Amino acid sequence: MKKIYLDFAATSPVKPEVLKAMRPYFSEKFGNPSSVHYFGRQAKFVVEESRRIISQFLNCLPEEIIFTSGGTESDNLAIKGLINALILSFSLSHSSHSISSLENISGSVNRHAENDKFSRKPNNKFIPHIITSSFEHHAVLHTCRDLEKMGLAEVTYINPDRDGLIHVEDVKKAIKPNTALVSIMYVNNEIGTVQPIAEIAKIIHKFKIYFHTDAVQAVEYQNCEIRKLGVDMLSLSAHKFGGPKGVGILYLKKATPIHHQNIGGAQEFKLRAGTENVAAIVGMGKAIEILSEKRKTKNEKLLKLRNYFIDKVIKNIPDVRLNGLQKFRSPNNVNFSFKYIEGESILIHLDLAGVAASTGSACTSGSLEPSHVLLSIGLSEIDAHGSIRFTLGEATTKAEIDYTIKNLERIVKNLRKISPFTKK
Amino acid sequence: MKKIYLDFAATSPVKPEVLKAMRPYFSEKFGNPSSVHYFGRQAKFVVEESRRIISQFLNCLPEEIIFTSGGTESDNLAIKGLINALILSFSLSHSSHSISSLENISGSVNRHAENDKFSRKPNNKFIPHIITSSFEHHAVLHTCRDLEKMGLAEVTYINPDRDGLIHVEDVKKAIKPNTALVSIMYVNNEIGTVQPIAEIAKIIHKFKIYFHTDAVQAVEYQNCEIRKLGVDMLSLSAHKFGGPKGVGILYLKKATPIHHQNIGGAQEFKLRAGTENVAAIVGMGKAIEILSEKRKTKNEKLLKLRNYFIDKVIKNIPDVRLNGLQKFRSPNNVNFSFKYIEGESILIHLDLAGVAASTGSACTSGSLEPSHVLLSIGLSEIDAHGSIRFTLGEATTKAEIDYTIKNLERIVKNLRKISPFTKK
Numbered sequence: 001m002k003k004i005y006l007d008f009a010a011t012s013p014v015k016p017e018v019l020k021a022m023r024p025y026f027s028e029k030f031g032n033p034s035s036v037h038y039f040g041r042q043a044k045f046v047v048e049e050s051r052r053i054i055s056q057f058l059n060c061l062p063e064e065i066i067f068t069s070g071g072t073e074s075d076n077l078a079i080k081g082l083i084n085a086l087i088l089s090f091s092l093s094h095s096s097h098s099i100s101s102l103e104n105i106s107g108s109v110n111r112h113a114e115n116d117k118f119s120r121k122p123n124n125k126f127i128p129h130i131i132t133s134s135f136e137h138h139a140v141l142h143t144c145r146d147l148e149k150m151g152l153a154e155v156t157y158i159n160p161d162r163d164g165l166i167h168v169e170d171v172k173k174a175i176k177p178n179t180a181l182v183s184i185m186y187v188n189n190e191i192g193t194v195q196p197i198a199e200i201a202k203i204i205h206k207f208k209i210y211f212h213t214d215a216v217q218a219v220e221y222q223n224c225e226i227r228k229l230g231v232d233m234l235s236l237s238a239h240k241f242g243g244p245k246g247v248g249i250l251y252l253k254k255a256t257p258i259h260h261q262n263i264g265g266a267q268e269f270k271l272r273a274g275t276e277n278v279a280a281i282v283g284m285g286k287a288i289e290i291l292s293e294k295r296k297t298k299n300e301k302l303l304k305l306r307n308y309f310i311d312k313v314i315k316n317i318p319d320v321r322l323n324g325l326q327k328f329r330s331p332n333n334v335n336f337s338f339k340y341i342e343g344e345s346i347l348i349h350l351d352l353a354g355v356a357a358s359t360g361s362a363c364t365s366g367s368l369e370p371s372h373v374l375l376s377i378g379l380s381e382i383d384a385h386g387s388i389r390f391t392l393g394e395a396t397t398k399a400e401i402d403y404t405i406k407n408l409e410r411i412v413k414n415l416r417k418i419s420p421f422t423k424k
Numbered sequence: 425m426k427k428i429y430l431d432f433a434a435t436s437p438v439k440p441e442v443l444k445a446m447r448p449y450f451s452e453k454f455g456n457p458s459s460v461h462y463f464g465r466q467a468k469f470v471v472e473e474s475r476r477i478i479s480q481f482l483n484c485l486p487e488e489i490i491f492t493s494g495g496t497e498s499d500n501l502a503i504k505g506l507i508n509a510l511i512l513s514f515s516l517s518h519s520s521h522s523i524s525s526l527e528n529i530s531g532s533v534n535r536h537a538e539n540d541k542f543s544r545k546p547n548n549k550f551i552p553h554i555i556t557s558s559f560e561h562h563a564v565l566h567t568c569r570d571l572e573k574m575g576l577a578e579v580t581y582i583n584p585d586r587d588g589l590i591h592v593e594d595v596k597k598a599i600k601p602n603t604a605l606v607s608i609m610y611v612n613n614e615i616g617t618v619q620p621i622a623e624i625a626k627i628i629h630k631f632k633i634y635f636h637t638d639a640v641q642a643v644e645y646q647n648c649e650i651r652k653l654g655v656d657m658l659s660l661s662a663h664k665f666g667g668p669k670g671v672g673i674l675y676l677k678k679a680t681p682i683h684h685q686n687i688g689g690a691q692e693f694k695l696r697a698g699t700e701n702v703a704a705i706v707g708m709g710k711a712i713e714i715l716s717e718k719r720k721t722k723n724e725k726l727l728k729l730r731n732y733f734i735d736k737v738i739k740n741i742p743d744v745r746l747n748g749l750q751k752f753r754s755p756n757n758v759n760f761s762f763k764y765i766e767g768e769s770i771l772i773h774l775d776l777a778g779v780a781a782s783t784g785s786a787c788t789s790g791s792l793e794p795s796h797v798l799l800s801i802g803l804s805e806i807d808a809h810g811s812i813r814f815t816l817g818e819a820t821t822k823a824e825i826d827y828t829i830k831n832l833e834r835i836v837k838n839l840r841k842i843s844p845f846t847k848k
Binding site for chain 2: 003005007010011012013014015016022026027028030031032035036038039040070071075076084088138143146149150151237239244245260261263273274276277278280348350351356357358359
């Protein structure tokens with residue numbers, strides 16, 4: 001049986017050109033980029049070449065690109081790195097050390113001399129405030145909760161509306177004198193809604209607040225030029241767009257204070273220690289190159305296919321709801337709630353029919369908790385449990401969508417027959 | 425010109441069998457192990473298979489293996505993870521929460537109920553004490569220094585002797601009532617000396633102290649069976665033994681308290697979030713499998729070659745010193761100080777002759793600081809600057825060593841002619 005993969009938001013196959021580009025850096029050109037000899041220089045060269053390609057794509061400086069092990073690490077470095085740097089900066093400015101001694105802390109970069117809102121507190125304890133949303137990926141959400149538990153930050157979680165959109169006004173209202181960071185995702189990973197990042201940036205920068213966005217689900221379909229977005233930090237993960245697993249990026253705007261999290265050697269401008277994952281970094285650069293070449297035609301094709309999928313399911317299956325607005329939505333994302341039945345059951349039956357979908361983020365699959373994303377947009381626990389996500393990819397065909405719809409109709413019908421919740 | 429690679433401690437080429445094993449997991453079997461469908465289960469299966477292979481090699485339980493992005497992350501997770509968990513446990517036991525509520529902290533594991541030395545302090549601030557050595561890899565050393573700077577730990581750095589060995593008695597003497605962790609490397613990465621891990625473990629466990637060892641340079645040549653070593657945590661990095669870059673292991677003994685550092689999804693027993701690097705994990709398993717098959721013959725061959733190298737250099741070149749004892753030394757490591765000249769200059773001339781060596785850890789190359797390892801065993805700054813490390817691999821031949829010695833003789837002679845420090 002041919003398998004149909006409709007879970008591209010969970011991970012995507014490495015593109016053949018990407019794997020080809022990576023090949024030489026495993027066994028032949030295998031040097032450690034930190035080595036000064038021939039083998040090391042060879043590796044260093046391609047790491048920097050990849051940094052250059054990615055910086056062009058993001059329209060930023062090469063030295064603003066930090067290579068990490070993936071989206072989760074990038075989110076952790078952005079959030080914990082900023083909060084740690086601010087706390088360290090504050091405690092030094094209130095100890096016998098002078099503020100300039102922060103420069104000497106290995107791995108701490110502090111170039112925000114003009115931004116003194118965090119260093120003129122009358123009392124001796126500074127707790128920065130973070131604004132984030134209640135439907136972020138767990139890499140952001142759990143990191144914020146962890147900082148709260150450790151007593152290192154206070155956090156406001158703003159809710160999206162029922163359409164899955166964050167309102168700029170809600171962000172503005174949440175700002176407090178000690179607000180240091182806003183972290184709002186670019187595209188939601190479960191319902192695909194696109195957030196107004198540039199508008200949020202405009203508002204919060206007036207208040208001298210740093211802005212991070214998790215753009216893991218955005219990079220393939222949305223404009224990620226930093227100058228248009230106006231963010232200070234942006235996270236990407238290569239395996240979501242045809243690159244390999246185990247590598248990601250944190251875009252880090254110059255002058256953003258950050259304290260290293262993976263501590264050791266002097267790699268990545270002393271901000272991320274550990275031998276560079278050369279082959280994976282090369283692969284990520286190649287994937288970015290491919291991405292920018294044919295984005296427009298791919299987006300148009302997927303948008304058509306996605307709308308076809310949505311329209312046909314809503315027409316053919318009763319008691320179904322599209323989660324998240326259709327208008328401001330990633331062209332690859334479809335997320336339905338089917339009343340009276342469980343998403344997990346649909347998933348298993350689809351799997352038996354050869355179709356791979358998801359009940360939410362792959363990172364939370366297997367958990368029996370209802371999706372925090374669907375709860376945040378106002379679904380009941382029961383409706384959240386009845387949800388299923390399909391995410392399309394470049395290779396997805398109309399025939400695959402038709403096959404999926406046909407099976408979905410059959411499965412939903414059969415499950416509803418045996419569901420205790422169904423109106424008889 | 426044929427290149428001779430004598431920098432295997434910096435990184436090693438991926439073995440052909442390893443790359444072959446990894447191949448299918450990039451573009452064909454590309455699923456996310458957290459996905460419940462066919463593609464996900466396929467990926468999950470091989471990740472768990474690799475965990476099983478590695479646990480057999482280390483003689484531990486599969487669930488005691490945490491996959492990370494490499495040695496540096498493993499060291500960070502071990503050290504910061506333990507210290508954070510203890511501090512959190514202490515602060516909870518002194519707040520309105522009960523100690524058992526630690527169990528509910530996502531990513532915190534606390535099974536050391538009997539070990540109450542950290543929870544019965546009269547005052548309200550608990551600062552754990554760490555004992556480490558002054559010649560650890562920077563992933564351990566800088567992590568410890570960072571905890572000091574953040575006010576989260578106090579650290580004692582014990583010195584090795586002039587031969588490059590840590591004395592068990594020195595560790596014992598450094599123990600204080602609040603000592604929570606000892607972190608001593610198994611094999612030093614610059615001078616290859618093998619530390620008495622099992623003896624240290626015996627002593628410190630009497631004091632209910634946790635023991636971590638960075639075994640990154642040990643795994644290829646030393647016995648790493650956990651039951652023989654008696655450690656609670658052990659770090660490995662795949663690219664040092666024929667596996668790919670960007671993947672490593674933290675062995676974490678059951679009942680060791682640890683707080684997650686890379687925070688997000690529920691991967692790796694909730695202790696290390698982020699999509700598993702499937703291909704790399706498969707490769708690491710394969711590399712471990714190969715390693716255990718032919719270790720004995722490889723060790724004997726390398727030991728002979730290494731001793732030949734050392735003897736011939738000492739015989740043919742005047743004013744040379746072998747750094748680190750020859751007896752308790754990794755069979756792949758040679759580290760010389762040549763009086764009156766700079767190691768960097770030797771390195772550049774060797775590179776021109778096609779020989780790749782190192783002046784110390786790759787992670788600190790390019791820095792003009794003298795090696796902290798060589799200073800810690802009592803070398804003067806000048807002698808430390810005159811040092812060079814050669815690390816052999818399985819593929820190294822006698823002809824390569826002869827070629828290297830011939831060039832080394834010529835280069836040292838020429839450099840000394842023009843050195844201002846040479847006794848004329």
